[in-house]
Amino acid sequence: MSYDVSRIRTDFPALQQGVAYFDGPGGTQVPRQVAxxxxxxxxxxxxxxxxxxxxxxxxxxxxxxxxxxxxxxxxxxxxxxxxxxxxxxxxxxxxxxxxxxxxxxxxxxxxxxxxxxxxxxxxxxxxxxxxxxxxxxxxxxxxxxxxxxxxxxxxxxxxxxxxxxxxxxxxxxxxxxxxxxxxxxxxxxxxxxxxxxxxxxxxxxxxxxxxxxxxxxxxxxxxxxxxxxxxxxxxxxxxxxxxxxxxxxxxxxxxxxxxxxxxxxxxxxxxxxxAALASSAPDRRGRVVESLRAVEAHEEKLFAELMAGLSDIAGVRLHGTPARRTPTALFSVAGVPGGEVYEGLARLGVNAPAGTFYALEASRRMGLGDTGAVRAGLAPYTDGEDVRRLLAGVEEVAR
The missing domain is CATH 3.40.640.10 (Type I PLP-dependent aspartate aminotransferase-like (Major domain))
Structure with missing residues (x-):
């Protein structure tokens, strides 16, 4: 069973509102089946x-x-x-x-x-x-x-x-x-x-x-x-x-x-x-494992595109390079406070918040103080168009 992100996105009413959501680490959108x-x-x-x-x-x-x-x-x-x-x-x-x-x-x-x-x-x-x-x-x-x-x-x-x-x-x-x-x-x-x-x-x-x-x-x-x-x-x-x-x-x-x-x-x-995202295994545990492996592959591909795109934007600094990670990017834009980047992206219909996200000790140790930086996290419903919208928005804000 293939991973069909276009089909998956039709199950999320919030995704029909024209917003690209990168705030999944703070809470994902909800499919109609759950509601x-x-x-x-x-x-x-x-x-x-x-x-x-x-x-x-x-x-x-x-x-x-x-x-x-x-x-x-x-x-x-x-x-x-x-x-x-x-x-x-x-x-x-x-x-x-x-x-x-x-x-x-x-x-x-x-x-x-x-x-x-x-x-x-x-x-x-x-x-x-x-x-x-x-x-x-x-x-x-x-x-x-x-x-x-x-x-x-x-x-x-x-x-x-x-x-x-x-x-x-x-x-x-x-x-x-x-x-x-x-x-x-x-x-x-x-x-x-x-x-x-x-x-x-x-x-x-x-x-x-x-x-x-x-x-x-x-x-x-x-x-x-x-x-x-x-x-x-x-x-x-x-x-x-x-x-x-x-x-x-x-x-x-x-x-x-x-x-x-x-x-x-x-x-x-x-x-x-x-469990049903990308599996038809006979038992739910089997479906969970297969589907989340497909999620992992989907997110890894998009995350590589996101990180490469952010690296190419002048003035963008990526924070942290862990070898094994979830699809979560933390970045700042030279000369633009994180809050302003967040607001600028929101005006473009891209939700990527800024802050420490309650990881206060980590933010301080990374030299980001009590204000943190901008975080963009992928979710199973994220698609390539979302990533391109985020990169275009960051580039516009950075200018």
């Missing part, structure tokens, strides 16, 4: 989960289906799928639960490359428990974070390492399995932020060997919320704050209040949509 699934859930009659009424059974089925969909997307056990309001909340919830097992002298490792949602929760949890925070540094010129840089910060007192699976600022994809091996040699846990990675490549949590992996469906065509997965046995050992009458079962123990059924229905639809 329809969410509307159907809200209009079909639901209640709290149960087994007596049709509405209760419908709510239960929505939750079970969404867990299985995420398990098929990430290659994990559906019993280990926890739904949260956001990936930020997931990191806070897990950090607070884990911090109950930390004590003074323990060490937590974070990296300068990460989104602040995978830095600040760990720092704050460490401060509350008396643990020490150590920083793994990345190379500011290339944007690379090596496994050795993480290994250098490990010790026998390390309890947890938090690292991005792909930088939302510059696209760097660290070698997570190698980092996991180093972390596990010390007996520590690894929390991988996969928010920016999941939309661009097949993910196999078991192969990554991360103990926790988080992502956000709104980065891959779904609604706004967060997901964090782990082995069910690992979840069993954690005791989060919860209401007394609420379920103590895993994974429900970590899900506060009634789940948003319409959002979970949309998440299942988003996974189903991804």
């Amino acid at each position: 329809e699934a969410m509307a159907a859930a809200m209009c079909s009659g639901v209640s709290n989960r149960g087994a007596v009424t049709a509405a209760e059974r419908r709510a239960e089925r929505i939750v079970v289906d969404a867990r299985q969909a995420m398990a098929d997307l990430l290659g994990c056990d559906p019993r280990g799928v926890v739904f949260t309001r956001s990936a930020t909340q997931a990191a806070y919830d897990v950090s607070r639960a884990l911090a109950r097992t930390w004590e003074a002298g323990d060490e937590i490792v974070v990296t300068r490359l990460d989104h602040d949602a995978n830095i600040r929760p760990w720092i704050q949890a460490a401060e509350a428990s008396g643990a020490t925070v150590r920083w793994a540094e990345f190379d500011p010129e290339s944007g690379e974070l090596s496994a050795d840089a993480v290994r250098a910060e490990l010790s026998g007192r390390t309890r947890l390492v938090a690292v991005t699976a792909a930088s939302n600022l510059v696209g760097t994809r660290p070698d997570i399995p190698a980092i996991a091996d180093a972390v596990h040699e010390t007996g520590a846990l690894l929390y991988a932020d996969g928010v920016h990675l999941t939309a661009h490549t097949p993910v196999d949590v078991a192969a990554l060997r991360a103990d926790f992996y988080s992502c956000s469906p709104y980065k891959f065509f779904g609604p706004h919320h967060g997901v964090v997965v782990a082995d069910p046995e690992l979840w069993e050992g954690l005791r989060p704050d919860k209401l007394l009458p609420s379920s103590d079962s895993v994974p429900e123990r970590f899900e506060l209040g009634t789940l948003p059924y319409e959002i979970l229905a949309g998440t299942t639809a988003a996974v189903d949509y991804l």
Whole structure:
């Protein structure tokens, strides 16, 4: 089954409005199939989960289906799928639960490359428990974070390492399995932020060997919320704050209040949509892997065109040259503040925002301060015309 981007684009109402969207790293556009699934859930009659009424059974089925969909997307056990309001909340919830097992002298490792949602929760949890925070540094010129840089910060007192699976600022994809091996040699846990990675490549949590992996469906065509997965046995050992009458079962123990059924229905639809992009394999996991491999090939080709085109524009400076990355370009234009580039492109119908995108530590280390630069990220629906419009717009702004 071939990858037909023209056909794919017809499923996205927003793409019919004449705008070229390069802000996928902040959230993708939504296909009508996802919106329809969410509307159907809200209009079909639901209640709290149960087994007596049709509405209760419908709510239960929505939750079970969404867990299985995420398990098929990430290659994990559906019993280990926890739904949260956001990936930020997931990191806070897990950090607070884990911090109950930390004590003074323990060490937590974070990296300068990460989104602040995978830095600040760990720092704050460490401060509350008396643990020490150590920083793994990345190379500011290339944007690379090596496994050795993480290994250098490990010790026998390390309890947890938090690292991005792909930088939302510059696209760097660290070698997570190698980092996991180093972390596990010390007996520590690894929390991988996969928010920016999941939309661009097949993910196999078991192969990554991360103990926790988080992502956000709104980065891959779904609604706004967060997901964090782990082995069910690992979840069993954690005791989060919860209401007394609420379920103590895993994974429900970590899900506060009634789940948003319409959002979970949309998440299942988003996974189903991804799986059908370029595959007709008999099982959904197989379709996910095949389709995301096709997405990767599609985006790599367009990204090479984008990077070559940006390099040819006088006054444009590209930031970061990681060898292995998502299709995410960070750049600035000489003499033109990033905000003005952003506004100039928007007037031309091209959405490529500027800022640090919450990767504040990374922006500072790369010499971009608290203002950052312009980011252009590709999505599965990006086509060649989008790329040409962006390059023409940057050239016009640069003049």
